[in-house]
Amino acid sequence: MESEHNWHELSQQQVLSEMETTTQGLSENEALARLDTHGLNRLPALPRRGVLLRFVVHFNNILIYVLLGAALITSLLDHWVDTAVILAVVFVNAVIGFAQEGKAEKAMDAIRLMLAPRAAVLRGNQRHTIEGEKLVPGDVVLLEAGDKVPADLRLLKAHGLQVQEAILTGESVAVEKQTDPVDAEAPLGDRSCLAYSGTTITSGQGAGVVVATGAATEIGRISDLLAGVETLTTPLVEQMGTFAKWLALFILAIAALIFAFGLFVQHHEFSELFMAVVGLSVAAIPEGLPAVLTITLAVGVQAMAQRNAIVRRLPAIETLGSVSVICTDKTGTLTRNEMSVASVVMQGHRYTVEGEGYEPLGTIKLEGSPVSPPDHQPLTELARVAALCNDAELKKREDTWTVEGDPMEGALLALSAKAGTDGPEARSQWTRTDIIPFDSRHKFMATLNHNHENHALIAVKGAPEQILSMCKEHRTEEGGTAPLEETYWRKQADNIAAQGQRVLALATKPVVPEHTVLEQSDVEGTLIFLGLVGLIDPPRQEAIAAVAECHGAGIRVKMITGDHVATAKAIGLQIGLQRPEKALTGADIDNLDDTALGMEVLDVDIFARTSPEHKLRLVTALQAHGITVAMTGDGVNDAPALKRADVGIAMGLKGSEAAKEASELVLADDNFASIVAAVREGRTVYDNIKKVISWTLPTNAGEASTIIVALMLGMVLPITPIQILWVNLITAITLGIALAFEPTEENTMHRPPRQRGQPLLTGVLVWHIALVGILFLCGVFGIYTYAIDQQYSLELARTMAMNTLVVMEIFHLFFIRNMYGTSLTWKAVHGTRVVWMAVIVVTAGQFAITYLPPLQRIFITESVPILDGVIIVGIGAALFAIIEIEKQIRIRLSRPAGSSDSLILQK
Numbered sequence: 001m002e003s004e005h006n007w008h009e010l011s012q013q014q015v016l017s018e019m020e021t022t023t024q025g026l027s028e029n030e031a032l033a034r035l036d037t038h039g040l041n042r043l044p045a046l047p048r049r050g051v052l053l054r055f056v057v058h059f060n061n062i063l064i065y066v067l068l069g070a071a072l073i074t075s076l077l078d079h080w081v082d083t084a085v086i087l088a089v090v091f092v093n094a095v096i097g098f099a100q101e102g103k104a105e106k107a108m109d110a111i112r113l114m115l116a117p118r119a120a121v122l123r124g125n126q127r128h129t130i131e132g133e134k135l136v137p138g139d140v141v142l143l144e145a146g147d148k149v150p151a152d153l154r155l156l157k158a159h160g161l162q163v164q165e166a167i168l169t170g171e172s173v174a175v176e177k178q179t180d181p182v183d184a185e186a187p188l189g190d191r192s193c194l195a196y197s198g199t200t201i202t203s204g205q206g207a208g209v210v211v212a213t214g215a216a217t218e219i220g221r222i223s224d225l226l227a228g229v230e231t232l233t234t235p236l237v238e239q240m241g242t243f244a245k246w247l248a249l250f251i252l253a254i255a256a257l258i259f260a261f262g263l264f265v266q267h268h269e270f271s272e273l274f275m276a277v278v279g280l281s282v283a284a285i286p287e288g289l290p291a292v293l294t295i296t297l298a299v300g301v302q303a304m305a306q307r308n309a310i311v312r313r314l315p316a317i318e319t320l321g322s323v324s325v326i327c328t329d330k331t332g333t334l335t336r337n338e339m340s341v342a343s344v345v346m347q348g349h350r351y352t353v354e355g356e357g358y359e360p361l362g363t364i365k366l367e368g369s370p371v372s373p374p375d376h377q378p379l380t381e382l383a384r385v386a387a388l389c390n391d392a393e394l395k396k397r398e399d400t401w402t403v404e405g406d407p408m409e410g411a412l413l414a415l416s417a418k419a420g421t422d423g424p425e426a427r428s429q430w431t432r433t434d435i436i437p438f439d440s441r442h443k444f445m446a447t448l449n450h451n452h453e454n455h456a457l458i459a460v461k462g463a464p465e466q467i468l469s470m471c472k473e474h475r476t477e478e479g480g481t482a483p484l485e486e487t488y489w490r491k492q493a494d495n496i497a498a499q500g501q502r503v504l505a506l507a508t509k510p511v512v513p514e515h516t517v518l519e520q521s522d523v524e525g526t527l528i529f530l531g532l533v534g535l536i537d538p539p540r541q542e543a544i545a546a547v548a549e550c551h552g553a554g555i556r557v558k559m560i561t562g563d564h565v566a567t568a569k570a571i572g573l574q575i576g577l578q579r580p581e582k583a584l585t586g587a588d589i590d591n592l593d594d595t596a597l598g599m600e601v602l603d604v605d606i607f608a609r610t611s612p613e614h615k616l617r618l619v620t621a622l623q624a625h626g627i628t629v630a631m632t633g634d635g636v637n638d639a640p641a642l643k644r645a646d647v648g649i650a651m652g653l654k655g656s657e658a659a660k661e662a663s664e665l666v667l668a669d670d671n672f673a674s675i676v677a678a679v680r681e682g683r684t685v686y687d688n689i690k691k692v693i694s695w696t697l698p699t700n701a702g703e704a705s706t707i708i709v710a711l712m713l714g715m716v717l718p719i720t721p722i723q724i725l726w727v728n729l730i731t732a733i734t735l736g737i738a739l740a741f742e743p744t745e746e747n748t749m750h751r752p753p754r755q756r757g758q759p760l761l762t763g764v765l766v767w768h769i770a771l772v773g774i775l776f777l778c779g780v781f782g783i784y785t786y787a788i789d790q791q792y793s794l795e796l797a798r799t800m801a802m803n804t805l806v807v808m809e810i811f812h813l814f815f816i817r818n819m820y821g822t823s824l825t826w827k828a829v830h831g832t833r834v835v836w837m838a839v840i841v842v843t844a845g846q847f848a849i850t851y852l853p854p855l856q857r858i859f860i861t862e863s864v865p866i867l868d869g870v871i872i873v874g875i876g877a878a879l880f881a882i883i884e885i886e887k888q889i890r891i892r893l894s895r896p897a898g899s900s901d902s903l904i905l906q907k
């Protein structure tokens with residue numbers, strides 16, 4: 001069982017015997033044993049950088065170089081205490097960066113795990129869905145359009161199977177696959193009986209036996225190139241990172257000028273001046289900002305994952321906050337995708353079907369009385385077709401019946417069982433010889449089946465309009481045929497759909513036993529129409545609430561479904577869409593040119609009988625209005641629309657791998673409510689990024705201006721450089737990080753979406769930075785002057801000034817926490833655990849440095865009298881009052897008449 005074989009030149013039989021397996025797959029036990037020998041089917045991970053190296057990298061930063069230089073010079077000047085504090089700052093910064101990087105990496109790893117692909121296999125001739133990693137050589141894997149091939153396979157079945165192998169061959173056009181051996185010399189791209197791990201099925205269906213897994217696969221051999229690691233960043237955060245770097249350089253240049261000015265013009269003493277300039281640099285440079293922004297993102301990614309929204313591309317977090325239209329599928333997203341057949345309409349009869357879930361037991365009634373299926377031969381025939389044109393399996397797990405495969409097909413299996421023994425048994429009596437798989441473009445599926453009695457039949461199911469166009473007769477009550485009455489059946493289909501049921505039509509055709517290949521021409525215009533089936537798929541309760549939440553948040557929800565227009569309208573009404581009465585069908589869309597579609601698209605909320613191409617046109621039309629669009633999808637053909645949408649959202653459960661790869665977000669539970677949760681988190685993360693910046697920059701400005709003003713005026717520094725270093729150290733690890741963990745503000749989902757491309761550093765923010773910077777300056781100099789006036793010692797005056805600075809930072813934090821509303825509510829003051837922990841640590845730190853004699857000696861501080869302590873807190877409260885009043889005035893001025901929300905710091 002080695003991978004060195006030329007599998008492509010061997011026949012299927014040879015490969016199966018070589019792999020010691022059969023077309024029915026391995027037994028569970030054998031698979032387990034092989035998993036032990038061959039290991040997991042995963043590519044070897046790239047070796048991670050060592051812990052030490054990862055730690056040291058955090059010292060690679062200009063600011064750190066400046067600080068290390070300063071530490072060297074202070075040590076040469078014998079200022080040992082200063083040296084130690086500077087080194088502590090450097091070290092703590094690196095530790096925070098390191099710890100946060102670890103946390104962020106863990107978050108990303110967890111997400112990668114949640115996205116682990118799954119594979120459909122036959123084990124003991126039963127279909128199972130297992131984790132792709134658990135595949136072993138010899139497993140028989142089932143493939144369908146949209147799947148990613150999970151291991152190297154020798155194909156056993158291929159029906160219209162096309163595979164895109166660009167990842168291996170660079171060729172982006174999909175290649176046709178088949179099951180016959182090919183020439184031994186054939187190059188990789190021509191080995192058409194093999195499907196390679198990592199390639200994507202673009203259409204058709206197939207099955208193959210695993211010949212290589214993990215590192216032994218073709219992709220495994222070249223995989224070093226592929227195991228790229230995504231870093232935790234978004235355009236906005238990157239932009240801030242670059243901004244912080246330029247700001248650092250700018251500040252260093254200013255610091256150098258001030259140094260020169262102080263030394264040559266004002267003739268300050270070198271060592272004192274040098275320390276002041278170092279203090280200035282540390283105070284002004286937002287060194288912690290990039291790390292805190294990364295934490296904010298990591299917290300957001302984790303929060304979204306907890307709400308079943310898995311972010312594949314991080315920039316989506318930002319985009320989510322500005323989404324103003326969500327285009328969503330119906331089945332499984334707005335509805336539960338738990339189907340059951342409720343009605344069957346045949347010539348002359350309308351049956352109702354009873355039963356629980358997928359349990360293959362239940363009564364079929366005709367006008368209220370139970371029927372005996374053997375007396376209704378056409379019904380039994382319909383049940384047989386439903387079972388034969390079907391890829392699902394029903395399984396009983398701990399008393400409940402579940403479906404392996406498509407829930408709609410599961411419901412049809414249950415129906416076929418209820419309609420008599422012929423249904424499930426049909427599958428053992430008939431062998432499927434060929435198939436035209438379901439495709440959302442042609443909206444039908446057909447199978448060709450042979451039995452042991454030398455009979456052959458074609459079984460077809462699909463959307464009623466489609467099936468009607470393929471039939472020429474229908475089955476009569478007596479079991480004969482009569483010319484098709486198309487209008488009658490269309491009316492019946494509309495009636496079922498108007499009740500919100502999904503309608504499916506079934507048809508059949510006997511063929512001669514020699515017929516073994518199913519062509520499109522076999523099913524065109526010659527089928528016998530059997531009847532219609534109505535399936536219930538109830539709406540999800542949480543989706544109804546989520547749609548309402550969207551409307552409150554200025555987000556319009558549009559349903560784009562492949563289903564019947566009447567079904568879509570009925571569900572649209574139940575789910576609470578804004579305009580459930582108006583709908584466009586795929587055919588309507590085809591009749592509109594881009595301009596006309598652009599006009600319609602805003603007003604219509606329901607698009608029915610659409611195919612994936614329509615989705616692409618709809619996104620494009622919406623985007624032409626400058627709207628940020630989120631779009632869901634599951635099939636391989638949805639990929640272009642998902643890529644085009646601003647936020648492509650794939651279904652984690654029923655979605656294909658191709659759809660997942662094209663999307664920014666994957667829903668672990670396929671639930672519409674999870675999209676809304678993601679939007680809420682997206683808005684929260686953006687707010688928090690803004691809060692972090694809005695807190696950090698004014699703080700830096702305030703600290704720096706204190707030093708600059710003192711130096712320029714030739715005054716004694718009101719806070720010593722070493723104290724500034726301390727303040728930075730203690731606040732960076734507490735207050736600076738707290739905002740990254742802020743929960744969602746109450747009115748977050750009552751605000752309209754953020755405008756796309758809105759800059760972060762808005763005029764209002766710049767004004768806020770200036771205002772708070774000036775207030776900090778007044779506070780610090782005010783208390784300092786007051787202390788000197790009171791004849792306090794210089795040391796005490798400085799201690800008071802430093803404490804005032806920290807107190808003002810704390811009050812500023814509480815102001816920033818409620819950027820959009822008022823900060824003086826009980827809830828706002830109450831705060832979160834993280835905020836209070838931060839405040840407690842800072843306060844404890846300040847008490848320690850102010851009152852503990854050893855620290856007093858190091859930082860040259862003195863105990864502050866209680867009354868003065870009260871004054872210091874009072875200054876913080878005054879700062880809070882001033883900026884809060886300023887905010888409230890701004891809210892009133894900027895609020896358009898009638899709206900209740902404010903856009904503080906946002907305009």
Ligand code: ATP
Pocket residue numbers: 329330331332406408409438440443444445461462463464502503504560561562563564610
């Ligand atoms: P949504 O886009 O909301 O998920 P959908 O699942 O109905 O809707 P499609 O998968 O494109 O969208 O299906 C379109 C129609 O094709 C269905 O309404 C049904 O009539 C028919 N159909 C769906 N699945 C199958 C299938 N496996 N075999 C035959 N016909 C099918």
